[in-house]
Amino acid sequence: MRFFSENIESLRELYVNQLRTMLSAERQITDALPEMIDKATDEQLRQAFQSHLQETEVHVQRLEQILSQPSKSDAIKCKALDTMIDETESVVGDVEDDSVRDALLIAAAQRVEHFEMASYGTLRNWAQILGESGHAQILEQTLNEEKHADQLLTQISDKVNPYASGTGRATAA
Numbered sequence: 001m002r003f004f005s006e007n008i009e010s011l012r013e014l015y016v017n018q019l020r021t022m023l024s025a026e027r028q029i030t031d032a033l034p035e036m037i038d039k040a041t042d043e044q045l046r047q048a049f050q051s052h053l054q055e056t057e058v059h060v061q062r063l064e065q066i067l068s069q070p071s072k073s074d075a076i077k078c079k080a081l082d083t084m085i086d087e088t089e090s091v092v093g094d095v096e097d098d099s100v101r102d103a104l105l106i107a108a109a110q111r112v113e114h115f116e117m118a119s120y121g122t123l124r125n126w127a128q129i130l131g132e133s134g135h136a137q138i139l140e141q142t143l144n145e146e147k148h149a150d151q152l153l154t155q156i157s158d159k160v161n162p163y164a165s166g167t168g169r170a171t172a173a
């Protein structure tokens with residue numbers, strides 16, 4: 001049950017509410033990625049996580065810039081991210097095979113990227129409708145980086161998943 005609620009009466013207020021939720025999401029991703037780098041075995045996957053961690057730190061800064069209030073309390077906890085990270089953490093420790101663990105980490109990361117792509121696509125459109133073309137450009141930049149991260153993960157999964165299924169080992173020289 002919610003004891004305190006904010007009145008959201010306009011698209012602008014909803015826009016700010018969702019930006020603050022994404023600020024929480026991006027901060028959670030910044031916290032989760034170092035552990036994913038640690039757990040990943042494939043070198044290309046580790047590098048992809050590492051470079052997306054750097055991009056994610058910029059995603060946080062961009063949202064702080066749009067909100068122009070970089071204080072921690074301005075974020076509204078993103079429960080979706082909290083749950084996604086929690087679900088992955090609860091399974092990853094049970095996986096013994098390195099390639100199967102990599103396949104899990106890729107799947108978990110792509111789930112997050114698709115969540116971010118949907119969220120930033122909406123926020124970019126709302127920014128345009130609200131006449132915030134500067135915001136729209138910034139949000140589009142982040143959206144493109146999420147799409148790129150997702151595409152790169154698909155490429156890496158094409159290499160990792162056959163190993164995870166056992167078919168990669170048979171063909172490896």
Ligand SMILES: [Fe+2]
Nearest residue numbers: 026056059116
């Ligand atoms: Fe992001």
Ligand SMILES: [Fe+2]
Nearest residue numbers: 113116146149
């Ligand atoms: Fe991302």
